[in-house]
Amino acid sequence: MRNVTLYLDVDGVICPFGPAGRSEWGSEWCQADAGLLPVAYAQELVDGLNDLAARSGVACIWLTSWEEMAPEYLCPAIGLDGGRWPYLTADGGNTGERWWKLAALQADLERSSPERIVWIDDQLRFEKEAQQWARFLGARILLVSPDPRLGISPAELESVSSFLISPLF
Numbered sequence: 001m002r003n004v005t006l007y008l009d010v011d012g013v014i015c016p017f018g019p020a021g022r023s024e025w026g027s028e029w030c031q032a033d034a035g036l037l038p039v040a041y042a043q044e045l046v047d048g049l050n051d052l053a054a055r056s057g058v059a060c061i062w063l064t065s066w067e068e069m070a071p072e073y074l075c076p077a078i079g080l081d082g083g084r085w086p087y088l089t090a091d092g093g094n095t096g097e098r099w100w101k102l103a104a105l106q107a108d109l110e111r112s113s114p115e116r117i118v119w120i121d122d123q124l125r126f127e128k129e130a131q132q133w134a135r136f137l138g139a140r141i142l143l144v145s146p147d148p149r150l151g152i153s154p155a156e157l158e159s160v161s162s163f164l165i166s167p168l169f
Contacts, residue, residue: 004114006060
């Protein structure tokens, strides 16, 4: 396994907005109290993320407005083994036209220089600057932008898993 960093958002990704009925995973939505607010999630997704994070050569980093609350509150509430994952912050970059998450990710990449990158965020489909930057990186990056009402689908998680093991060139 190569050196891969997976950047992960929470809202609209792990915890969908206003989920109804059954999840795309085939089960009912689980509900949990994440300390500050109730969240919905698919247990199968949490299990799949735990499996990905446990792979050799994969580093996971929170890239969410939850910041330190993701490892502190969300992880214990839903059983995600991300309590020790580092998190990136807006550091005052949540103003102006530039998306703070892109700036934080780029700064982190300058420090860590992974061979490959996975970025999962429901907002990615709307962020043109992030899409252009990703096109420049080509095969080194996988962008996943789930439907925020559903969160990460089984097919999207499978695409991440395939990306982790596929040859770079």
